[in-house]
Amino acid sequence: MSKSKRSHLKNTVKESLRMALEAIRDNKLRSVLTLLGIAIGVFSVIGVMTAIRTLETSIESGLNVFGTNTFLIQKYPAVTIGGHSRRKYRNRRNITYDQFKELKRRARLPIMVSVTDYSGGQTIKYRDKQAKKNVYLQGGDEGSLRTFNTFIGDGRNITAHDVEFSRRVTVLGMDAVDQMFPFEDPLGKIITINGIGFTVVGIAERKGKMFGQSQDNYVLIPITTYLQRYGKRWTSLAITVEAPSAELYDKTRDEVIGILRMIRKVPPGKENDFEVVSNAQLIETFGQFTGGVKLFALAISIIALLVAGIGIMNIMLVSVSERIKEIGIRKAIGATRRDILIQFLTEAVFLSEFGGITGVILGVLGGNLVAMAFNIPAVIPLDWVLIGLAVCSVIGVGFGIYPAYRAAKLDPITSLRYE
Amino acid sequence: MNDLITLKGVTRVYEVGTEKIHALAGVDLTIRPNEYISTMGPSGSGKSTLMNIIGCLDTPTSGTYEFEGEPVHKMDDNQLASIRNRKIGFVFQTFNLLPKLTALRNVELPLIYANVPRDERLEQAERALRRVGLIDRMNHKPNELSGGQRQRVAIARALVTNPSVILADEPTGNLDSKSGEDIMRLFDDLHEAGNTIILVTHEEYIAKHAQRTLHILDGKINEDTLNG
Numbered sequence: 115m116s117k118s119k120r121s122h123l124k125n126t127v128k129e130s131l132r133m134a135l136e137a138i139r140d141n142k143l144r145s146v147l148t149l150l151g152i153a154i155g156v157f158s159v160i161g162v163m164t165a166i167r168t169l170e171t172s173i174e175s176g177l178n179v180f181g182t183n184t185f186l187i188q189k190y191p192a193v194t195i196g197g198h199s200r201r202k203y204r205n206r207r208n209i210t211y212d213q214f215k216e217l218k219r220r221a222r223l224p225i226m227v228s229v230t231d232y233s234g235g236q237t238i239k240y241r242d243k244q245a246k247k248n249v250y251l252q253g254g255d256e257g258s259l260r261t262f263n264t265f266i267g268d269g270r271n272i273t274a275h276d277v278e279f280s281r282r283v284t285v286l287g288m289d290a291v292d293q294m295f296p297f298e299d300p301l302g303k304i305i306t307i308n309g310i311g312f313t314v315v316g317i318a319e320r321k322g323k324m325f326g327q328s329q330d331n332y333v334l335i336p337i338t339t340y341l342q343r344y345g346k347r348w349t350s351l352a353i354t355v356e357a358p359s360a361e362l363y364d365k366t367r368d369e370v371i372g373i374l375r376m377i378r379k380v381p382p383g384k385e386n387d388f389e390v391v392s393n394a395q396l397i398e399t400f401g402q403f404t405g406g407v408k409l410f411a412l413a414i415s416i417i418a419l420l421v422a423g424i425g426i427m428n429i430m431l432v433s434v435s436e437r438i439k440e441i442g443i444r445k446a447i448g449a450t451r452r453d454i455l456i457q458f459l460t461e462a463v464f465l466s467e468f469g470g471i472t473g474v475i476l477g478v479l480g481g482n483l484v485a486m487a488f489n490i491p492a493v494i495p496l497d498w499v500l501i502g503l504a505v506c507s508v509i510g511v512g513f514g515i516y517p518a519y520r521a522a523k524l525d526p527i528t529s530l531r532y533e
Numbered sequence: 534m535n536d537l538i539t540l541k542g543v544t545r546v547y548e549v550g551t552e553k554i555h556a557l558a559g560v561d562l563t564i565r566p567n568e569y570i571s572t573m574g575p576s577g578s579g580k581s582t583l584m585n586i587i588g589c590l591d592t593p594t595s596g597t598y599e600f601e602g603e604p605v606h607k608m609d610d611n612q613l614a615s616i617r618n619r620k621i622g623f624v625f626q627t628f629n630l631l632p633k634l635t636a637l638r639n640v641e642l643p644l645i646y647a648n649v650p651r652d653e654r655l656e657q658a659e660r661a662l663r664r665v666g667l668i669d670r671m672n673h674k675p676n677e678l679s680g681g682q683r684q685r686v687a688i689a690r691a692l693v694t695n696p697s698v699i700l701a702d703e704p705t706g707n708l709d710s711k712s713g714e715d716i717m718r719l720f721d722d723l724h725e726a727g728n729t730i731i732l733v734t735h736e737e738y739i740a741k742h743a744q745r746t747l748h749i750l751d752g753k754i755n756e757d758t759l760n761g
Contacts, residue, residue: 448646452611526590
């Protein structure tokens, strides 16, 4: 393209932009309604993508529920998505304390094998002060605090002896401390759990919230005591295993799975009758989930944008037939077909782009509101913003080209006479 | 002096359904620079078609049309648009201004299509508005102007590209006689200043302003007279 031709094009586009702005300004309500369609389509995709992105970015740190190099063994999968019903897992045998003890005795590689179970809805009291119902009772051992990713803040941890002798001692999470001991030092005090007394021997450090949920709302007691007093027929324990290093993680996992299969007498060739849950797997499962949501949002947005595109086409066709006279005048004073084409195309692209930008802004704001609700730092999914705006341009051109073409090929004499 | 416009054996046939309408049936016409011509004829005589062809809005079915030596009858749409843009200034009976643009923007429009840079554009548009005596109303929209003023804006728009010919199709048809006279005086001035002007009119007294009058009848030039 020659230089003058290029400058001509630039000039045309610049002028078309100005004309587009004038046209949009002259038809405010109609333009706003049209670009609202685009805005909603873009909003839905950007909003969902932003929300998912904020969750994703926090997943790396957030979903490391267990410490590094740890994995969890339990009866049910951590997250189930579609397809598999819980029935498949319900018939599995429970994981018992004896199985845990046997595993702990035989496993060589793990640096820690710890057991937990929890139940909610217990009445936990200190004198007249009762912990809220969301404080749950946690049975565990000396390793449990470590699996919660926290430490003893004051007093002492639960020991192997406490577990061995089923002692009635407890370590409190900070929520339980806040609720039952607002003005007192809990150490040495006796709380009751369903009427049974337990001596507070330690307080765990505060962990704070994740995804809007407290991680300090527990009362930890020895697992043996827990099973004697609060165990149910269907109680199945969760075993947390920590490998010595990242390198030995897979080996440790294999060893533990092998031993547990032996203990639970799983015939060779049959699949495990327990679940091994790792951070990596949780992230993967979460990824599957978000992938589904993304696809859904994408499908909805495509439909919304398609409808919006048809809206733009409709408006542009109306706009063309309203402005036949104007097109005739412009042609009479020297506008070429291309000038007219570019003018109307610019208007369509401008409308959809304006809608797109509105949608992006609303979407990023909306998505980050979700992030704020979960206490996650805000993000702007730049790739999706760009994709969204690019799609808007495509829609503007795609649905604007036909009306623009109709305008461009109008005969100057007939359109000049048009009233 | 070279001829500005040369038509030879120009015909224009419209097909309406199966019927053929001979709007122009062989027109020969030569117009030299700085001529002041009026065109008269009853409606349906073909004078509008002739003006459309001279104005490069339409092309002849047969015959040749040369504008400053260039063969218009062979031109494509883009070339015609370019001739209209640079060489011809239109003034219409109904003014045909864009209602949502100010006078200045209306006058500026042909220069946009001529790809004139913005500063130059504004300068030329203002000069044209000053020429028609409307510089103080340049930021008004057409509906804020009187009929005569609107037609002045239209004339400014026709003038702004410095065209070789100004085509005016019943320019006073929608004006009261006072404004009409003002407009005709403006055309006279423009002619004085060296412009070529072709008018279409029904009124004898308007036609008298021109030096030469063409009478069109049944698609032909019936009479071609020089005025006293």
